[in-house]
Amino acid sequence: MSNRYETVFILTPVLSDVQMKEAVDKFKALVVENGGKMVNEENWGLRKLAYPIQKKSTGFYNLFEFDAEPSFVEKLEIAYRRDERVIRFLTFKLDKYAQAYSEKRIKKSKEVKEN
Numbered sequence: 001m002s003n004r005y006e007t008v009f010i011l012t013p014v015l016s017d018v019q020m021k022e023a024v025d026k027f028k029a030l031v032v033e034n035g036g037k038m039v040n041e042e043n044w045g046l047r048k049l050a051y052p053i054q055k056k057s058t059g060f061y062n063l064f065e066f067d068a069e070p071s072f073v074e075k076l077e078i079a080y081r082r083d084e085r086v087i088r089f090l091t092f093k094l095d096k097y098a099q100a101y102s103e104k105r106i107k108k109s110k111e112v113k114e115n
Contacts, residue, residue: 002067004039004099007091009080010059013046020060023085028064030079036068040106053087065094065102 011023024043031038044061053059073091080089094102 002036002069004065004067004094004102005073005091006063006065006094006098006102007076007089008061008063009089010049010053010061010087011085012054012087013056013058013060015060015085019085023083024062026083027076027079030076031064031066031068031072034068034072034075036066036072038064038066040065040102056087059087065106 009027011020015023024041028038028041040063042063044063046058047061048058049056070093073093077089077091080086
């Protein structure tokens with residue numbers, strides 16, 4: 001049985017736009033290749049970190065929301081750890097309330113983009 005997960009990862013700020021997109025596509029492909037289904041993807045851009053990580057004060061934030069088997073989360077997190085471009089990540093399972101809120105938020109952001 002698959003669950004809905006949300007993962008946020010921060011990429012190092014020294015990447016070019018092409019390198020950043022390459023890293024995001026790599027993780028997106030990993031989700032799909034392992035039987036997962038992408039629900040939502042957001043690029044929050046370059047943001048200031050709350051505290052320095054590896055002597056960096058900014059990072060490229062990305063959010064994925066996907067459906068996958070519970071065993072896949074470990075594979076994804078191992079891929080994050082092995083990729084030197086990722087400086088932080090957090091993955092968590094969404095409960096039914098978080099899913100409802102997320103769907104409402106996605107719908108609202110699509111309506112804003114259309115107008």
